[in-house]
Amino acid sequence: MSKKYWNRIAAIFNAALDLCPEERNIYLLNSCSGDFALLSEVESFLYAFEKGHFFR
């Protein structure tokens, strides 16, 4: 994963965390603008963040 791509995922991830579920979906679709690989990558981070048990 390139650093640029990594930073982009991080930026979208962090912005999405601040939003409520409805706003989040719209934001994700807009910010990933048709790039479904990027969208699923960001979603996997959000999912792991919410389900991850490692740190509390």
Next chain:
Amino acid sequence: MTSSPDITQLLILWSDGNQEALEKLLPLVEKELRRLAHHYILRFRPGNTLQTTAVINEAYIRLVDQNRVQWQNRAHFFGIAASMMRRILLNYLRDNKRLKRGGRDTPISLSEAIILSPEKSREIIALEDALCGLEAIDKHKMRVVELRYYGGLSVEETAEALKISTITVIRDWNFAKAWLAREIRNE
């Protein structure tokens, strides 16, 4: 309780930007952490994990004169101690693993006094592998995890130790947590 005025002075100097003071400080802190970690291991009940934060805290209380320092100095101290404790814990786990496999040609060491629960050992080793992966992609976020997880630093203290804003610490910490959870789940 003993406190060494030299170490307090070195910590203050380094916090003010003196790199020479840091070079003198590192081995002194590491020596105390190793010594204390050994004590903690001896006092363990089987199944417990070495509490890295508790060890650092005790080292800090012993080495640094609390009356002469500010909270920023504490953050800097914990900042250097966190990665040392990560290493000490890991070495200890590796020793433990090696001993369990029966490969030994050295005398019995103190770390044999305690057997860590296999579940906890696996968790820490999985975290370590994931952290090494994180370091390769984004060393900065790895440091945030090190300070928060191994050092037990608050968001504000982490920001001070790394000289970044608290909002950056929060964002890096959240993203790193997600990434680590993803990596550990994938194993």
